[in-house]
Amino acid sequence: xxxxxxxxxxxxxxxxxxxxxxxxxxxxxxxxxxxxxxxxxxxxxxxxxxxxxxxxxxxxxxxxxxxxxxxxxxxxxxxxxxxxxxxxxxxxxxxxxxxxxxxxxxxxxxxxxxxxxxxxxxxxxxxxxxxxxxxxxxxxxxxxxxxxxxxxxxxxxxxxxxxxxxxxxxxxxxxxxxxxxxxxxxxxxxxxxxxxxxxxxxxxxxxxxxxxxxxxxxxxxxxxxxxxxxxxxxxxx
Amino acid sequence: xxxxxxxxxxxxxxxxxxxxxxxxxxxxxxxxxxxxxxxxxxxxxxxxxxxxxxxxxxxxxxxxxxxxxxxxxxxxxxxxxxxxxxxxxxxxxxxxxxxxxxxxxxxxxxxxxxxxxxxxxxxxxxxxxxxxxxxxxxxxxxxxxxxxxxxxxxxxxxxxxxxxxxxxxxxxxxxxxxxxxxxxxxxxxxxxxxxxxxxxxxxxxxxxxxxxxxxxxxxxxxxxxxxxxxxxxxxxxxxxxxxxxxxxxxxxxxxxxxxxxxxxxxxxxxxxxxxxxxxxxxxxxxxxxxxxxxxxxxxxxxxxxxxxxxxxxxxxxxxxxxxxxxxxxxxxxxxxxxxxxxxxxxxxxxxxxxxxxxxxxxxxxxxxxxxxxxxxxxxxxxxxxxxxxxxxxxxxxxxxxxxxxxxxxxxxxxxxxxxxxxxxxxxxxxxxxxxxxxxxxxxxxxxxxxxxxxxxxxxxxxxxxxxxxxxxxxxxxxxxxxxxxxxxxxxxxxxxxxxxxxxxxxxxxxxxxxxxxxxxxxxxxxxxxxxxxxxxxxxxxxxxxxxxxxxxxxxxxxxxxxxxxxxxxxxxxxxxxxxxxxxxxxxxxxxxxxxxxxxxxxxxxxxxxxxxxxxxxxxxxxxxxxxxxxxxxxxxxxxxxxxx
Numbered sequence: 090x091x092x093x094x095x096x097x098x099x100x101x102x103x104x105x106x107x108x109x110x111x112x113x114x115x116x117x118x119x120x121x122x123x124x125x126x127x128x129x130x131x132x133x134x135x136x137x138x139x140x141x142x143x144x145x146x147x148x149x150x151x152x153x154x155x156x157x158x159x160x161x162x163x164x165x166x167x168x169x170x171x172x173x174x175x176x177x178x179x180x181x182x183x184x185x186x187x188x189x190x191x192x193x194x195x196x197x198x199x200x201x202x203x204x205x206x207x208x209x210x211x212x213x214x215x216x217x218x219x220x221x222x223x224x225x226x227x228x229x230x231x232x233x234x235x236x237x238x239x240x241x242x243x244x245x246x247x248x249x250x251x252x253x254x255x256x257x258x259x260x261x262x263x264x265x266x267x268x269x270x271x272x273x274x275x276x277x278x279x280x281x282x283x284x285x286x287x288x289x290x291x292x293x294x295x296x297x298x299x300x301x302x303x304x305x306x307x308x309x310x311x312x313x314x315x316x317x318x319x320x321x322x323x324x325x326x
Numbered sequence: 327x328x329x330x331x332x333x334x335x336x337x338x339x340x341x342x343x344x345x346x347x348x349x350x351x352x353x354x355x356x357x358x359x360x361x362x363x364x365x366x367x368x369x370x371x372x373x374x375x376x377x378x379x380x381x382x383x384x385x386x387x388x389x390x391x392x393x394x395x396x397x398x399x400x401x402x403x404x405x406x407x408x409x410x411x412x413x414x415x416x417x418x419x420x421x422x423x424x425x426x427x428x429x430x431x432x433x434x435x436x437x438x439x440x441x442x443x444x445x446x447x448x449x450x451x452x453x454x455x456x457x458x459x460x461x462x463x464x465x466x467x468x469x470x471x472x473x474x475x476x477x478x479x480x481x482x483x484x485x486x487x488x489x490x491x492x493x494x495x496x497x498x499x500x501x502x503x504x505x506x507x508x509x510x511x512x513x514x515x516x517x518x519x520x521x522x523x524x525x526x527x528x529x530x531x532x533x534x535x536x537x538x539x540x541x542x543x544x545x546x547x548x549x550x551x552x553x554x555x556x557x558x559x560x561x562x563x564x565x566x567x568x569x570x571x572x573x574x575x576x577x578x579x580x581x582x583x584x585x586x587x588x589x590x591x592x593x594x595x596x597x598x599x600x601x602x603x604x605x606x607x608x609x610x611x612x613x614x615x616x617x618x619x620x621x622x623x624x625x626x627x628x629x630x631x632x633x634x635x636x637x638x639x640x641x642x643x644x645x646x647x648x649x650x651x652x653x654x655x656x657x658x659x660x661x662x663x664x665x666x667x668x669x670x671x672x673x674x675x676x677x678x679x680x681x682x683x684x685x686x687x688x689x690x691x692x693x694x695x696x697x698x699x700x701x702x703x704x705x706x707x708x709x710x711x712x713x714x715x716x717x718x719x720x721x722x723x724x725x726x727x728x729x730x731x732x733x734x735x736x737x738x739x740x741x742x743x744x745x746x747x748x749x750x751x752x753x754x755x756x757x758x759x760x761x762x763x764x765x766x767x768x769x770x771x772x773x774x775x776x777x778x779x780x781x782x783x784x785x786x787x788x789x790x791x792x793x794x795x796x797x798x799x800x801x802x803x804x805x806x807x808x809x810x811x812x813x814x815x816x817x818x819x820x821x822x823x824x825x826x827x828x829x830x831x832x833x834x835x836x837x838x839x840x841x842x843x844x845x846x847x848x849x850x851x852x853x854x855x856x857x858x859x860x861x862x863x864x865x866x867x868x869x870x871x872x873x874x875x876x877x878x879x880x881x882x883x884x885x886x887x888x889x890x891x892x893x894x895x896x897x898x899x900x901x902x903x904x905x906x907x908x909x910x911x912x913x914x915x916x917x918x919x920x921x922x923x924x925x926x927x928x929x930x931x932x933x934x935x936x937x938x939x940x941x942x943x944x945x946x947x948x949x950x951x952x953x954x955x956x957x958x959x960x961x962x963x964x965x966x967x968x969x970x
Binding site for chain 1: 810817821
């Protein structure tokens, strides 16, 4: 991996996780990384909210299954309080439902809990450096969300994934994927890695990472806009 | 409840009809009671034999006041059965009958009218007031509208006064005709009620009803045109036509006819035969008794008379008396037969028609007597009224048929709706059952699939690890690798639960995404070459897991045994197959050598279960595993995975 710790001051990392074992592993991983420093740990949503009132961290890692609430809410609140903070959801399986919900709430990447410790550290660095991981399934899911046709209905039908505001509404303000971004997602669904995609598209790896980051941002904006549409449609706004 | 309502619905038209009839009769009686005028009932009668018809003179010749006799009006000589017949009206033996009437002294200086209830000339008519011609018939000789009462406005000038005498000249075939009713004289208020009442019941009513009957008959004809299998509509139409033809003579003839007397007489007399025949056929449609022999006799008799009375042969007008007796007999046969059959078949409509036919026959006997001057000629022809009755009866029958058809349609619709609802409920229930079974089956399959998968992979790995820890041989075990393997297993199981929707590349991409960290960790370089692949319609979750496991095992083998540095995965579509190649540059592998573990056998079985094949291609270095998958849905194969 090419991204190295260049920042003179270490990145401030906050972990929201109720599993003590993982907390330990995480702490251990960060001890060996001088460029990362753990500035806070929260085991519950309440603790996490208390942390959010404090000074902003550079990276926030959130587990979704908290004993007193949903990690998704914490991600949303963190995104509002700490707009510059890179938020990661920590997950065992990186299943698309949880990851997409997190990205829509404002996360820009995810961390696989079973990754070897050095990989965890590396993933945090990559995320903070602007690179977001994306699995083929998530790529496909994103593609489907940005395609306002019958495939959406089909997705709702077969997966029970609710895609709000998908029918005949004013979509002004809802961002669409660029051609390059769509191409990137399509290559991801066919199993190509970022390096291979960079080569196939004749761009640098960083450009591909930028594409993914932008796609995530658009997904978040889109979900918020659609929530507004939804609320309007139901007379809430 | 419904039947009583239907019954009351059926009675309603009758009630309305009877009330209307009673109101009409009451009105007629009131009008009649308010009428006045002077009635002249004596006349001085003289005859003169002639040949052919002559034009009447402008004034009354003096001869009419001598050699005659005083008679009472109405005067009606008995006609001969068969008067002499000549081929031309100018050679026929005729007679002039003169009636000389004295008018009672009237002091009324208003416009005066003459009203003559009936005249039966069978020839021409001329009327003189104070010796001067004031009115004469100008149409046909035989069919001259004699059923219509006369209404004559007397000349009313500065010098005129009520006439003192009236003379009536009838020139008619010798032996028939020459009958004349009493004469009324008076002003409009006195006489008009008498005239209009008779005119309405004797002329207008039959004209209206037969025209209305014809109109509905034409409607019936168009119904028949679209429903040819229901001849009753055609018979209804035929009945309306012959009734109209039969009734014509009661309301036309005052003005010249468009056909000759001979043809008009033929139509008028023979339409009665047609009426009887059609009535017989119509009743047969109702009581369903088909009597071909009787029908033949009726038609043959009618046809015989129709031919015999063609113009130029027998004159039906002059022979009407005889012909009507024949018609009465035939009508009696049809009426009685209809009554018998309708009682047998319990057909209400046929019985009503037959009874009415017999009533009409009685009226016909009376009318025959009137025609033969055997009853007071000032009375009216009753068959005109029974004819109206027939019209009403036919309307009623068609009305009931129509209402019954509507009710049947309504019932059929309700029945259909009920049956449809019932069938729908059944279908919904069976669909529900099927869905439930399907759902249960799906759950069962899914459970089977996961159980089998856990049993082969995760389960057995964890159990052997447990045994190792128990017997303190944990040191021999690469615990981390084993657990990672277990987590990978789990991830693939979870991946297999998400639908891939026929997209093989997405499935393989998912596999790569899962395995990449392990391959990277082992320093193995992966080349990915995913070509275009058609959608695989058969690729469901169960099949997806088989493919994932086959390739997972392949990678595990390469990692474990091959000592390879590079793996190349390529996906290619070839004709109706898709080839997934996994080529490594390791130490090679001999697939013919007996398998030690269950891995290879399981891979083969899984490939078989999804309708594909698995083989190893010869390779210069390392080994090359090829998974061949069909593009079309493979025949169903029961998987036999693992097991002892």
